Amino acid sequence: MTQTELNGAKALWAALSAHGISTVFGYPGGAIMPVYDALTFYPEVRHVLARHEQGAIHAAEGWAKATGEIGVCIATSGPGATNLVTGLADAMLDSVPILAITGNVARHLMGTDAFQEADITGITLPVTKHNYVVRDVEELPRVIAEAIRIARSGRPGPVLVDIPKDIQLAPYHGEIAVPHARPEIPAPKPEAIEKARELLQSAKKPVIMVGGGSLDAAAEITALARAWDIPVITTLMGLGSFPSSDPLWLGMPGMHGSVAANRAISEADVLLGIGLRFDDRVTGRVNGFAPNASIIHVDLDAAEIGKIVRTHVPVRGDARVAAGLLAEGAQKLDLPEWRERVAEWKTRTQDPDHWGAGYAVKAVVDRLRPDDILSSDVGQHQMLAAQLARFEKPRRWINSGGLGTMGFGFPAAIGAGMAEPGVRSIVVAGDGGFQMTAQELATLKKYDVRNVKICIINNSFLGMVRQWQELFHERRYSEVYLGDSNPDFLKLADAYGVPAYRADCAEELPEAIDAWLNDPKSSLLEIVVPNEHGVFPMVPAGASLSEMIETEPPRPTPGIEKNEAAEEAKNA
Amino acid sequence: MTAPFDPGQKDHLVSALVRDEPRVLTRITSLFGRRGYNIRSLSVGSTEHPGLSRMTFVVTGDRGVVEQAMRQLEKLHDVVKIIDHSLEKFVDRELVLVKVAITPESRVEVRQIAEDFRARIVDVGRHALTFEVTGDEGKITAFIEQMRPFGIIETMRTGRVALTRGSNADIPSHVYHEGETETLRPVVEAAEARETQAGGVPNLF
């Protein structure tokens, strides 16, 4: 084959390039080698070599979450492909547009248990929006175009395209398919909008709740809330869809939601939900959720409406359009009593005032600039960051909400940082979760990424699990102690050539944060905090939002310190 | 043992027009399995339109469960259309093969009953006759009940198949006209009448 002749592998790159894909995250292997070979002919596409396929797909997710554009990742067959599964499930639950490309063994070997063969389309069936095996090379660019369209359209999600090796090598004669136009989003029915408006007009205790499906409707939602003068709650996934600085903002609902958000939901008579799916971490016990409220649910995905909560006014359509329509002709509701009640709840926040994980997270997130992207991993630090960080705009908060994937945060921050090299991409992680994808430090080094700022909140425990054990398992700390075996994070960073800083106490923190953030390179900050620290408020699993525990309950044996807890853990 | 009577649990007859692509059946059944919807019967066959298959299934559950199942199905890329037969007049049929034990004494009576049901004999053995019966569920159940006293050795049912009555086709006309499968786009028109009938969620989509 001459350089100019196309084969399947080249057609793949040509198609990606035609779709404006500038960066892909991946990891090579035998069954995808023709694609990696062809890559050398397409310098316009940057390939980022991760150190694990899971790192690659989370980076692609970070890219997608920060930009709203599709994230692309590539893996080989078998083990490479199965390493993508967690990321696909993550993207599925958080509605992230992802195109995952996997190599597979040649068609004549498929189904024979060939070396590194896995039925990846079978495996990923429940965790992808759609998936394909390309069985004809002439179909390849068309399949890529269709896959990208499916991933981005309607409710976004991951799509996997599996390409057998012989298809990658087969000569290709066709055109390169041009991008599909995004299909039109159905307009909400005027009757539905009218009903919703009527309900809002009659409301005495209204509240608006927005989720991850409203990120691109932030402007319309802000206008809507202000026009009606209705307080707004943003879910974990919706943080940033409404400016935190606005007095109408009540914070996050749910298990670790704010007092104001959860009380407002419990008392509301009208709840307008936009682009959210009433996840159980948000609703608590469903039949205790918004017990007095008529619910208006705006969602693109008809299957979400009425799936979890009874809906009085279903509005199917794009959040932007619907919010725009609902803002039209709005009159400020004059509800002084409701206002006062809500204002009182809003004062019931707990700014961490003594040394601990909350204090540390607050010190970090207080340094955020409006453009900074904040990612988090999963655990206590995630909930603390969600409670304490303030976002003025959407797509600045990146975390794994639906699947709660430990190991997500750091690679996602790399992806987001690469998508927006001009802004700081800060990640908070726990000492547990960071170690699930810590090897991606190599990616920072390899590509000389300079804007990723890693903060490890080191509490020597799998903190969130420990908190549950403390509250619900009589402090039997089974298999959650990490302090005896954690690496020296500074040395670990150093081994990858990443500058690192540490703070052990409140006094050291400001200086350490300065040094860390001012370092011109990507850098790591380890903050060592006391072991036992809970995240509150908390709604116990299975309880309703009104049963929220507002403040940390006193410990049965006060003053238990590091070593004692460690001893207990070891002896357990 | 029969399950305790639950007034909400009903059989719902639903058809899906799907793209004739690998794994379609797995996709659909795994969606049902994961979400815990029970399929009581399922029949699949090709349609007069190349590239399109038709599935008829019977789902058990309350209205809300079936509604949710259908909405989830509509989201699948392979699904072109979902038809809820409870909303319109429809014809449905099921075919069953029933092997009934016979003795010299019962032979005549068994054949007589079969004739009444217009059942065809498809296999004759020394000690058994195998019948083919086609009909709606009620007829088939009645036939089996009639034969039960003689001793039913085996039965095999195909599952129900259904079509809307009248000259309106279920398949949207653009499907016929555009020809190619690849130009098919899911028709995610959440059926309006279905909403109204469902009574739960008002029809405002």
Ligand SMILES: Cc1ncc(C[n+]2csc(CCOP(=O)(O)OP(=O)(O)O)c2C)c(N)n1
């Ligand atoms: C891949 C994965 N495994 C297990 C869990 C369960 N889990 C949730 S939070 C948590 C503890 C996280 O500990 P750490 O990363 O140290 O953060 P911390 O809670 O201490 O802030 C665990 C184990 C998970 N969410 N994801």
